[in-house]
Amino acid sequence: MTITVAVTANPLMTTIEQLTPGGFEASHPGIKVKFVTYDENTEREDVEKDVATGAGQYDVVMIGPNDIASWAKNNWIVNLNSYTAADPSYDVSDLLPPIATALSSSGSLYAVPFYGESSFMMYNKAMFAAAHVTMPAHPTWAQIAALAAKLNDPSAGVAGICLRGLTGWGDNLASLDTVVNTMGGQWFNTSWDAELTSPAFENATTFYVNLVKNYGEKGAGNDSFNQCLTIMQQQKAAMWYDATVAASTLDASGSPVQGKIGFAPAPVDLTSSSGWLWSWALALESASKNKSAAWQFMSWATSKQYIAYDASKNGWAAVPPGTRTSTYHNPQYLAAASAFAPLTLQEIDSVNITQPGVAPQPVPGVQYVGIPEFEEFGALVSAQITAAIDGQETVAQALAKSQQIAQQAVIAAGYK
């Protein structure tokens, strides 16, 4: 029997595809696994088409926390509680609680995490030493702006900070939304009034846009995770605020900046922490005809055994981070990833997904609004933010249009 698995294109997914024949298929004769790999946005679109129409092209699909609530409600994916209960060796209580909560709906687990991440600040230690500045242990955004101003050196082609400006709700909005949260803003209040033109949201956006315009990398409107990763590796920026998973590439053996990067928590303003929360997780499609085989693969791919097997082939620093408490108690892992592993765990643990900001919000979600309509109106708003960063609009103009787009979307969808 063959099960089909849809995954996003990402180094850790490439690893599991390589390890599956020797690790899973060898121990589960009779089950073949076929991987279908897409870039992130295409995978989301293709998987949602498949589950929404009940086509059953895939048995196992890779999804994120933002999909859980509505997909569970629509019965597009299977409640996994009975599967984990029947399989004590899977040790579901070992999953990191914030990640497991983000992948649950009404107390039931609907997806198992392949890897998990938060966001934090990365910085070039040599540049900090040369400028005689230090990174505070718990930086605020005001401190980061001051550091960026000092470290920005256009004549040497070095930016003070690298920030995402690329259009996409998973691109520039992910970073910006954490800044908005900690500066007291929010997308919607609990009665679904859009708050994008509130003073707090506008201050936060102005801060972010000015920071990247004045001291950020040039052409930030085209940059997201991968571009900033290259810029940091080429030592063209002194700081970078992005996903914790970046550390495993920057600090990997063979990286041009291995050992040269320092790490600090996500900068804050009014809240005590401000990282985002994300996980690429495996869910079981309701339309799958091979549910038992599919679960056997999902549980293997997210098990302690897989992490140990990956480590035996590729070294401990390269294993999927942010999924299991036991990984962070493993002395070998802590030795290999000492620079960023404890901080990654601390950032993931400190996320409050139901109220990441100052005020309560209508649905859970840190760097996204946890409703299905967000994929569309988030993309439209992120294009407005890019326009502000590129200087095509002022922040006030961009937010006025965004306010209209967001409010219209939730009214049309019947939330308000």
Added chain:
Amino acid sequence: MIDTPVAPPQAGTRPAAPLRNYESWIRRAPLVPALVFMFVVTQIPFLLTLWYSFQKYDLNYPTAPRDFPTIYNYKVVFDDPIFRAAVVNTVLFTAAPVILSLLFGLGIALLLNRHVFGRGFLRTLIISPFLVMPTAAALVWKFTILDTTFGLLNYFLRPFGVHNENWIGSFPQATIITFLTWEWTPFMVLLLLAGLQSQREDILEAARVDGAGAWRIFRSLTLPMLRPYLELGVLLGSIYIVQAFDGIYIITQGGPATLTTNLPYYIYQIAFQGFNIGQASAMAVIVVVATILIATVALRTISSLFSAEGMRGR
């Protein structure tokens, strides 16, 4: 849908004698499978789109009532400022690349029509942009040529005092127009070169003997002769470029703001980011109706030009 005049009408061919009924049907019979196939793959999806456009059909809400029939989607589309912006952008991203690629195409075709060393090699080089997959070409433009930090354009302009210019962010519409022009110029070159090579050498020689200069020959002989080819270029270019999607998806994602959102991209956003099938269908129906109207007028105009040209020239 659109029946395209591929070759200019030949002078001197007499219309064929009318066939008897059954003979004409026997002649058409081999076309029936193609006709059925065309109907299945184009008209049935269109009818479904029409049907969906009158429903509140959102894939995110499989159990919600669809209220068929409703004109709700059409109301939403006509009230939508982004849709109106997309209409304007579509006109801009069709007209500008068609005109520019025709002008560049004409210039390059005239040069390639001369006897220069390595002409065959040059022709292959000139045509290559058309053969590269649009997605791959868009990636090269975005990251290799126009990138602010690592792009070749900024590298070559550095001696001239240009430092880290953010081309895509500062000139998004010009970027898309440039990309489409670059992509479609070879197509125009091919078309116009075919026209130039059908030009008879003895006529040109006669003109030269009569004392006509190069400009006069171009103005009075070459250009009128090329006219049907230019018209065909406008028609085919518009049909193809109006659907431009790859470059916008890769290079600008429709932004910044909505500056590069054209209709195909916006319909894609509504259908595959919003999963609002009803609203996307309504947009598609509006676009099809508008395109048929515009194409009919344009085709009439162009075919009348053709016949006028045919009468005058021969």
